[in-house]
Amino acid sequence: MSQDTIDPDLAPGSVRPGGRTARVRAAVLRAAGDLLAETGYATLDLGEVAARAEVGKTTVYRRWRTPAGLVADLLVEMAETSLPHSDTGSLRGDLLENARLVGRTLTDPRQGRLFRAVIAAATSDDTAAAALRAFYDTRLAEWSPCVTAAIARGEIPPDTDPRAVLSAVSAPLYYRLLASGDPVDEAAVAAAATAAALAAEQGVFTRPTTQSAR
Structure with missing residues (x-):
């Protein structure tokens, strides 16, 4: 199979194409992201995405198949292009920098609306939900060395769970975006990072030990 040929039986996001196919993918995902940010997931239409990306409608339908398939591949791209820890x-x-990155993303005029749309897609479609979990798995894995380094420096207990620490940083910021409507500002960012760090230092995020049977 040539580099620019797409196997229609491959799942969305499973191809890492080059050449013209890469340019088509970039254009389609950019158009999909713009439309998600503008109007949300409920009205996302593959034909409209194709028109905005200036590619053939059949190309979009053949490769991504459904709006959920587009969201899945968009999340793959977002994970691939996210900033390192x-x-x-x-x-x-480190946790403050993590919180600031999350805060900047959620307050960005395009990215904040895009994340709302992606989360909405994940609540109603299994494909989108799996892609969203994979996206966060990738980001947690990227930032986990910050926690393991803190363990090595003796700042926190050796059995601290990196995923739990990092989730504690972002969770209150997403709550503000999606539930309370409170601002995701510098004070909220600093509070989230400080609270997670203090809790980690106190052993709140240590992995439970398995008791031996007596």
Whole structure:
């Protein structure tokens, strides 16, 4: 199979194409992201995506098949292009940088609306839900070295769960975006990072130990 040929039996996001196919994918995902940010998931139409991306409608239907397939591949691209983790030399500093990255994303005029749309898709479609989980798995794996480095420095207990620490940073910020409507501002960002760091230092996020049978 040539580099620019797409196997229609492959799942969305499973191909890492080059050449013209890469340009088509970039254009389609950009158009899909724009439409999701503008009007949300409920009205996402593959034909409209194709028209905005200036590619053939059959190409979009053949490769991505459904709006959920587009969302899945969009999340793959977002994970691939996300910024790497920080290394400030301290857990509190690293978690603050993580919180600032989340805060900037959620307050960006396009990205904030896009994440709302993606989360809405995940609540109603299994494909989108699996893609969203994979996206966060990728981001948690990227930032986990910040926690393991803090363990090595003796800042936090050795059995601390990196995923639990990082989830504690982002969870209150997503709650503000999706539920309370409170601003995701610098004060909220700093509070989320500080609370997660303090909790980690106190052993709140240590993995439970398995008791031996007596």
